[in-house]
Amino acid sequence: MRGLPVTEAARDVILGVEGVSLAFGGVRALTDVSFSVRRGSITAVIGPNGAGKTSLFNAVSGFYRPCSGNIIFEGRSLAGTAPPERARLGLARTFQNIALFRGMTVLDNIKLGRHAHMRTGLLDALVYRGRARREELELRAEIEERIIDFLEIQHIRNAPVATLPYGLRKRVELARALAMRPRLLMLDEPVAGMNREETEDMARFILDVKEEWDVTILMVEHDMGMVMDISDHVVVLNFGQVIAEGGPAAVQADPAVVAAYLGAGDLGRRLSGPEAA
Numbered sequence: 001m002r003g004l005p006v007t008e009a010a011r012d013v014i015l016g017v018e019g020v021s022l023a024f025g026g027v028r029a030l031t032d033v034s035f036s037v038r039r040g041s042i043t044a045v046i047g048p049n050g051a052g053k054t055s056l057f058n059a060v061s062g063f064y065r066p067c068s069g070n071i072i073f074e075g076r077s078l079a080g081t082a083p084p085e086r087a088r089l090g091l092a093r094t095f096q097n098i099a100l101f102r103g104m105t106v107l108d109n110i111k112l113g114r115h116a117h118m119r120t121g122l123l124d125a126l127v128y129r130g131r132a133r134r135e136e137l138e139l140r141a142e143i144e145e146r147i148i149d150f151l152e153i154q155h156i157r158n159a160p161v162a163t164l165p166y167g168l169r170k171r172v173e174l175a176r177a178l179a180m181r182p183r184l185l186m187l188d189e190p191v192a193g194m195n196r197e198e199t200e201d202m203a204r205f206i207l208d209v210k211e212e213w214d215v216t217i218l219m220v221e222h223d224m225g226m227v228m229d230i231s232d233h234v235v236v237l238n239f240g241q242v243i244a245e246g247g248p249a250a251v252q253a254d255p256a257v258v259a260a261y262l263g264a265g266d267l268g269r270r271l272s273g274p275e276a277a
């Protein structure tokens, strides 16, 4: 394990990505990617299609194993740590394509998120009534009073997920991730496919998660308006490499970033702006 030096700066960093490379056969998805996520920040990873954003998320959450490099969470290396263990350590994520149980209710989906932390597993919970029941009660109070209220989904708590409009399903996914009590929440395209109003609602929830729940956010998102509005720090990937990072204004004005996005449709226009065209 390669620990960070215990300095003020290191304590300020919740996640360190250090020289991470990842390849699929001959395709290099990530090459020597390094950046830090500051505790309490909203950090966005952006980049054109195929830049490596999803690969990076999968490496951090443990679904892909990097060929080299290190991922440090709360000062400890995550090498050899499987995704469920990462979740228990405080790393939760949502997925680009919603990964909820469509036939189950909103509440049951959220309860499954909480199972990452319960001493009794899902099967045990069915057998060991006593301990499971106490945990269930604590769980219910917490979920009902905090997460559901916070995300304004009281009215749909007993609705099967399949009956919900897309924007609400994304919100339920956020609720389930929050139920894991993460310290770092990774959001994979949280507003993809949303209309303007849904996007604004989600942006507000993400800001509130950071501020009221004291959760650090790392997100991949293509909606540049939303990224630039709410991010504290932006990391730009292109062809698997970090080509720029910094505050939203600095990154938007970076010629390497504008060049990477040229020809990338709406994204390119948002970043380069009409005057730059």
Ligand SMILES: Nc1ncnc2c1ncn2[C@@H]1O[C@H](COP(=O)(O)OP(=O)(O)OP(=O)(O)O)[C@@H](O)[C@H]1O
Pocket: 024, 027, 028, 029, 047, 048, 049, 050, 051, 052, 053, 054, 055, 056
């Ligand atoms: N499972 C895989 N097998 C082979 N190649 C892959 C796999 N996953 C990703 N790649 C390749 O790795 C590179 C990075 O892809 P990745 O999906 O991480 O990019 P991305 O930035 O998330 O793209 P998008 O914005 O389109 O979601 C691409 O060249 C892609 O084709």
